Amino acid sequence: MNRSTLITYGAAASGVLALALFVGWWQVDGPGTPEPAAQRPLPLTQMKFQMTDQDGSTVGPTTLLGNPSIVFFGFTYCPDVCPTTLSDISGWLDDLGDDVADMNVVFITVDPKRDTVAAMAEYVSYFHPAIQGWSGTLSETTRAAAGFRASYEKVATEGGDYTMNHTASVFLFASEGQFLGTIDYHEPREFAVPKIRRVLTRA
């Protein structure tokens, strides 16, 4: 079995995440509220992080406002889950056709050390042209994941390399930034495509 090796930024991620969750809970739900919505991503308008997209432009949560968005986390050294998610999403986008012309579709790396802007640019070029690839510094990645309530962790593999455990859900946001729901990993297309369509028709 792989032994999880939480490295510094993983630990930092959980620390910031815990803090963000606490602050979020305190502000949104207040003490004594029965169910703090711990897993719900913040609205994009309340997130704060800065990254670089595949074209070298500076981007962040506010870049996404004005159009509905699909956002998910992953890394390009991921042989199984990530290419599957990107190809699933490419398939959904193909099904939706011109309806998705203005939609933001963003793949955020949890492994910016290996996933440079150039690496992300090459990787996303193999999938649906609407898919963007964002990478940031380690601390900006931590801030982004905290906003989305996503988690990730670096794990050593047999050959002295490492892989990343990470949230594989796909997040949907309205054009004004509200979180509208998730599409879980491996959710069949019959469910995923109508969900996206609902987000689009809201806009």
Added chain:
Amino acid sequence: MKSSIAATVFASCLFIGLPTITVAGSEDVVVEDAWSRASIGINRPGAAYMTLRNTGTDPVTLVGLETPLAMMPDIHETTTDANGVSSMAPAGDIMVPPGETVSLEPGGLHAMLMRLQIKMVEGETFPLTLNFADGGALTVDVPILGIAARGPEG
């Protein structure tokens, strides 16, 4: 480069053909729908998928993989927990009961191809040897599809 790969492939085929191997069960394994995705360079690990069907009357157990494509092939399993977090770990031995099928498919079991020796090029194939607990081995040619492939049909 090419010729050394061919030599390795040839050598591994010879190895499979050695008459000293006596098997009990693994000769009844049929591999179907094998596929993999093209790689970007050789730094990232690859993954291959297939269906193992045991047409025999004894259980067979897949214990390991070999391929000239990758120095460290291993069977992995991806799991996704209740919070939606996906992780991947060596799956250990895979038992295929008689008459049953085990699928290596995206998001579940996969042949993890670590330390690629050569780039996986769309349209090519590579040999992957499955080693079984009874000493038997089966080499399959795995087609390499595009990076965005979703299944054996592309």
